[in-house]
Amino acid sequence: MEIKRKIDAIIKKEFYVKRKHCHFCGKKYGLVPFTCYCGGKFWVIHRHSFAHNCSFDYKSFEREKIRIDNPIVVQDKVSNRI
Numbered sequence: 001m002e003i004k005r006k007i008d009a010i011i012k013k014e015f016y017v018k019r020k021h022c023h024f025c026g027k028k029y030g031l032v033p034f035t036c037y038c039g040g041k042f043w044v045i046h047r048h049s050f051a052h053n054c055s056f057d058y059k060s061f062e063r064e065k066i067r068i069d070n071p072i073v074v075q076d077k078v079s080n081r082i
Ligand SMILES: [Zn+2]
Pocket: 022, 023, 024, 025, 026, 027, 042, 043, 045, 046
């Protein structure tokens, strides 16, 4: 029982330590990680998609975002005029 508890503690500690490192370079990101759309956690230098060879499909995302945002922009212009 004692050994099992020790192993569990080591596994938990390793998991915790791994999560505290940048997914791209392995550098410690400290207290505040930056989570990317691709699901990776990075420190400040590698938080941008171009800095960590991001696998996230930004082109589709931007297209979708523009499509969703456009009606709101049109509405804003109309309400500004009034
Ligand atoms: Zn990094």
